[in-house]
Amino acid sequence: MHYDLTDLRLFVAIAELRNLTRGAERVHLAPSSASHRIRLLEESIGTPLLIREARGVKLTRAGEALLRHARQVFAQLEQMHADLSPFAKGVKGHVNLWANTHATHTFLPESLSAFLRSHPQVSITLEEHTSPEIVMAVARGEVEVGVVAESVEGAEVVFIPYRADRLVLIAPVDHPLAAQPSTAFVDVLDQPFVMLHAGSAIHTFTMNAAAALGRHLEVRIQVRSFEAVCRMVGAGVGLGMVPRSAIPDGPARAALAILELQEPWAQRDLKVCVKKREQLSGFAAALVESLTGSVQDEPPP
Incomplete structure (x- = not known):
């Protein structure tokens, strides 16, 4: 197949406007030139993309597929431009950092700001993943630095202590559980929960913890931040499980009862994960040093 970005831009314009002439105008082409390009594009692909009608055009199934992929191509191009633009502004280095939900929503904003x-010559791409995903990506060399709360047996990586924290159960202050200092996770699985959105690392972790007990967690509502979890729980929507460090001070905290979880996995000490510290690129090494100071590496499990 032979086509270029101009062909794809033209096709997207025509598909969105459902009109060849107006699509050609959007990309600053003459209608005759646009018609010729579309005909060559269809010949190159080997199937019609548009059905010509009296008042415009509509897409064939192949045209719908091409439109979907073309939009993805242009989205990727925009992301590429966004990723490259800092270098044109004098940024000299870039670090990819993967972290679990816990770290991303609690300690990392302050740490990365510092x-x-x-x-100032460095930029960072931060992606949220589950701890096992991060450990394996570091072990495979796909990312240099991760922040995790769990290890993966046999993964050839090292862990460096970052922050100590613990998952706790939160409930409305008028909830029957509020008088208890602690609880087992299994004892609250019949209660509705407020959770972070599906796909977040802590959502995956919590659902897996329930599944390991042969139970299914009733999720009443999903939100986008730990702060929103706390506010929903305080308003009586359900129970929540959050890092202690994520519980806000002030009125929002006053509306919550905080219960210790009795499970060993509730202790969620965060660690920086690298493959080999001595092999880190310069800016990745500087980031690890900034996050951990002079703390000694821990060997893999």
Whole structure:
């Protein structure tokens, strides 16, 4: 198949406007030139993309597939431009950092702010993944630095202590559980829960913890932040499980009862994960040093 970005831009314009002439105008082409390009594009692909009608055009199934993929292509191009633009502005280095939900929503904002203030020539891409996904990506060399709460047996990586924290159960202050200092996770699985959105690392972790007990968690509502979880729980929507560090101060905290979870997995000490510290690129090494100070590496499990 032979086509270029101009062909794809033209096709997207025509498909969105459902009109060849107006699509050609959007990309600054003459209608005759646009018609010729579309005909060559259809010949190259080997199937019609548009059905010509009296008042415009409509897409064939092949045209709908091409439109979907073309939009993805242009979205990727925009992301590429966004990723490259800092270098044109004088940024000298870039670090990819993967972290679990816990770290991303609690400690990392402050830590990364401090690092970037002292390293203005560096940019960071932060992606949220589950701890096992992060450990395996580091072990495979796909990402240099991760922040995790769990290890993966046999993964050839090292862990460096970052922050100590613990998952706790939160309930409305007038809930029957509120008088208890602690609870087992299994004892609250018949209660409705407020959770972070599906796909977040802590959502996956919590659902897996329930499944390991042969139970299914009733999720009443999903939100986008730990702060929103706390506010929903305080309003009586359901129970929540959050890191202790994520519970806000002030009126929002006053509306919550905080119960210790009795499970060993509730202790969620965060660690920086790298393959080999001595093999890190310069800016990745500087980031690890900023996050952990002079703390010694821990060997893999």
